[in-house]
Amino acid sequence: MTSRPGPVTTRRITIALLASALGAAPVLATAGSAHAAGSGDNPTITGRTIGPRTDNRISSMLTARATTARFGTSFTGAVIDAASGKVVWSQRGSTGYMPASTTKWVTATDALRVFGPTYRFTTTVKRGPGADQVILVGSGDPSFSSAQLTALAKTTATTMKARKQLRVRVYADDYLFASPTLATGWRSTYIPADTTWLRALVVDGRQVDDTSIDAAKLFAAKLKTYGLTVTSIARGASSSKSPLLASSAGQTVNQIVSRMMLESDNEHAEALHRLVGIKLGYGNTWAAAKSAQATRLKSEGLTATALYDGSGLSRSDRLTGLQLARLVTNAFEPANATPFAVLRSDAGLPIAGKTGTLSASYGRFTASTSKCAVGMVHAKTGTLTDAVALTGWTRGTDGRVKAFAFVINGKPTSMTAMRQNIDMLAATVTGCY
Secondary structure, eight states, X not given: OOOOOOXXXXXXXXXXXXXXXXXXXXXOOOTTOTTOOOTTSOOEETTEEOOHHHHHHHXXXXXXXXXXXXXXXXXXXXXXXXXXXXXXEEESTTOOBOOGGGGHHHHHHHHHHHHOXXXXXXXXXXXXXXXXEEEEEOOOOTTOOHHHHHHHHHHHHHHHHHTTOOEEEEEEEOTTSOOOOOOTTOOTTHHHHTOOOOOSOOSTTOOXXXXXXXXXXXXXXXXXXXXXXXXXXXXXXXXXXXOEEEEEEEEEHHHHHHHHHHHTOHHHHHHHHHHHHHHTTSOSSHHHHXXXXXXXXXXXXXXXXXXXXXXXXXXXXXXXXXXXXHHXXXXXXGGGTTTTGGGGSTTTSOBTBTSGGGBGGGTTTOSXXXXXXXXXXXXXXXXXXXXXXXXXXXXXXXSOEEEEEEEEESOOSOHHHHHHHHHHHHHHXXXXX
């Protein structure tokens, strides 16, 4: 899924105030810092500091390194100074390409804004019309766990035994989401290779064909351990008037987003994408989620060329370098300090060479052209068979946050080389290479 500099007192105050507004402690460079800026590097303009030497170097070095020989012609990239909104560099910055999993920046922004970082989805058990009917009701929570399922089963069994109802029929209610279909732009091979059918009920993110019936079977097995006899298992709907037997709240939206961004979890992404559409009143289909997504982007003052899902698997998705970079700068707006705090933290994005999909075990930031940036880059990765992307943030040698996005389309001769090249661009933004 960092720090630095300022030789003059006024500059240190400016950085400190900005970092405080973002909810993060500033790290100020000392005279011995490798990233300390020169004394004339940071003039103050209307209360803000800018680093022309830093930005000029980023621009010139990226121009020299982002060559057609390395990246081909299907490439878009951009770097923006987060505080000022100044475009430091762009190349085909307004041309849209398949963004792959960097689309999850959109999904994270939507979910955090609509639900809030501390919201939890609640999975319930209700009684059906018949005295022996027990319905496990999915809330769409992608974090729903076997531990929660066990707790639900224990409470349910206790209640049913108190009513002398020792034989039960178990039903799975996953009707919060529409019946699963492929999203526009999805290959049929994506299921089960890259994700599962999207249903509103799943336990531990299990990779099975029908996650809802799987959950019902697991629930039934737990009920048996608590003394009930299960006579049948099927899909069935509850109603708003169905009596509540048990409930369990899952992880916070912050935690779900963190998992989605760190591990590039497609199931988490599509669940959040669909839940946003439902919450905003658009409905429970792919088309409804797409409409909600467009509305949310507009509300944030952002745009997207074309999006059809929440994970970035769709081959019809298109985002530009500038659109992606502005998604990142949006997280650094002072007014967004609370809802988007996780996207500015170590927990919310892979860290270069250390965590998530940017860990060294994936070969990230291990080459001589990028290993100097280990621990300095926070970014979301994106990979399809013919797309590589990296979108996130770091700090330049002026100590200021630089949002960046790099997207390459076209089947590479070497995926490893392409990732190393894109890591090199991120290292260039830090100024360490």
